[in-house]
Amino acid sequence: MNMIEFGRDILNRQSFSRLLGAELLAFEPGRAELRLPLRDDLKQQHGFAHGGLIAYLADNALTFAGGSALGGEAVVSQEMKINYIRPGIGAALIARAETLSTGTSQAVVRCDVFALADDGSEKLCAAAQGTIVRLAKG
Amino acid sequence: MNMIEFGRDILNRQSFSRLLGAELLAFEPGRAELRLPLRDDLKQQHGFAHGGLIAYLADNALTFAGGSALGGEAVVSQEMKINYIRPGIGAALIARAETLSTGTSQAVVRCDVFALADDGSEKLCAAAQGTIVRLAKG
Amino acid sequence: MNMIEFGRDILNRQSFSRLLGAELLAFEPGRAELRLPLRDDLKQQHGFAHGGLIAYLADNALTFAGGSALGGEAVVSQEMKINYIRPGIGAALIARAETLSTGTSQAVVRCDVFALADDGSEKLCAAAQGTIVRLAKG
Amino acid sequence: MNMIEFGRDILNRQSFSRLLGAELLAFEPGRAELRLPLRDDLKQQHGFAHGGLIAYLADNALTFAGGSALGGEAVVSQEMKINYIRPGIGAALIARAETLSTGTSQAVVRCDVFALADDGSEKLCAAAQGTIVRLAKG
Secondary structure: OOHHHHHHHHHHOOHHHHHHOOEEEEEEOOEEEEEEEOOHHHEOOOOOEOHHHHHHHHHHHHHHHHHHHHOOOOEEEEEEEEEEOOOOOOOEEEEEEEEEEEOOOEEEEEEEEEEEOOOOOEEEEEEEEEEEEEOOOO | OOHHHHHHHHHHOOHHHHHHOOEEEEEEOOEEEEEEEOOHHHEOOOOOEOHHHHHHHHHHHHHHHHHHHHOOOOEEEEEEEEEEOOOOOOOEEEEEEEEEEEOOOEEEEEEEEEEEOOOOOEEEEEEEEEEEEEOOOO | OOHHHHHHHHHHOOHHHHHHOOEEEEEEOOEEEEEEEOOHHHEOOOOOEOHHHHHHHHHHHHHHHHHHHHOOOOEEEEEEEEEEOOOOOOOEEEEEEEEEEEOOOEEEEEEEEEEEOOOOOEEEEEEEEEEEEEOOOO | OOHHHHHHHHHHOOHHHHHHOOEEEEEEOOEEEEEEEOOHHHEOOOOOEOHHHHHHHHHHHHHHHHHHHHOOOOEEEEEEEEEEOOOOOOOEEEEEEEEEEEOOOEEEEEEEEEEEOOOOOEEEEEEEEEEEEEOOOO
8 A cells, every 4th residue: 555545544534524525635754645535514604615625634644744744644733823814715725745754753734725726726724733643642 | 782782792703713613601891701612623732621711711701701891793803812721621611801900901811721621520621811902992 | 738739839940931920820620720910021012911921921831730630740832822912912811721621641732811900800812722732651 | 224123123123033133144045044142041941042933034035035036024824834853952053045936926945054163164954935025005
């Protein structure tokens, strides 16, 4: 199983990601890209993508990027921060995360979330930063 | 329509919140409490509530608390930060948010998210803080 | 040496804290309170306490509170977040930090920073949250 | 007065920045670079640059970058978040901030802080992200 298949297998075992319809577009050491088509049942009262949906996508992209750098799936997000920049409107959201630093047990990662219009253009929708840590062994 | 009915009406017009099954338990000026029963389709690969789900609930509780302080539904979260403390395991998640300060156009709000066990006991699962702003008039 | 003396000894060995004039008012397991008299050389161009000064005080109060919970001085702040609420004006700044959760190697801590007026009244000036970790042994 | 002189004039009117010895190396629309020589009186008890000092430098670089994008000096940081990555050791700290988005009244900005060794090499020491806002007119 190559790396992108490994990542898609993890994503597929996240029932929440299946419910929302997230897709893993890229997965390399220290880097991950997720795509989420914007369905009608993912919105808030103004018709935009719910902020919590954008936070989910950022959190997951941060975790995939950090996990790929730390090596393995036994990782979780320890903390993250997100600035919402533009309403999430369009065909899909794209989250691109990249690791800034990787230690033995944690990675610091940044993520940009873009709103993808029907014509294929992208606009920055949110910017996130967080810490991904290896799960302590039980 | 009293305040809790007003809040539940907004929540009900968030298709994403309906999809996830969030319920508004309390809604007063500067304060909001949301409950989210933990279904099987809300989890990550280790069987815990997905971090993105916890982030959604915190984001929404922050926004309801801040919106109630600012007066009105035309508010959005501008930024938020979350520290994950314990795995989200149990019957439900409960998010309680309270406004720290309210200005003319923005509120700073804190939120605690608890995991509710079957026996009714609560454990702190995450802690969040964020800024809620009035939407600029179009 | 009792606990407050232990804390004051650490603070005194922080040359930066001596330069700024920080004082440790309270120090108990999971809790710390720092005071910083507002001198003229601690300001920005509008005459308020510099935001970086407020961030310093929050960072240090978070670290003292988290360190007291983790037990020991070999701790550092791993990340923190601060919302600035009101200008830092008055006789002094007071930072009060309290631990939300303590694990084997890290603590999640919150901190409120108040501006203390000449008449002794306090106004919330900033709110912070962060993670304090034990230093890995070399 | 050109742009860098304008920026240095603001920095010079920050008494706190004079106390710490910060220098403005670059200042363009949406971008700022600050340098801070690491003196002995800027440290914590382990001999590293105090985390609060790094937070100050990040906060100030974020504010200069955001202010240059918003146009003017009447700006303040509204919130910021910092991940500490490596100890601040060496001859100086360098903070480079760049605006991600600029609206009518606020900018979202990222900042990297590097530790500069005596041999001129740089290591990433901290990563920050924040919101800079125009001061409301009195």
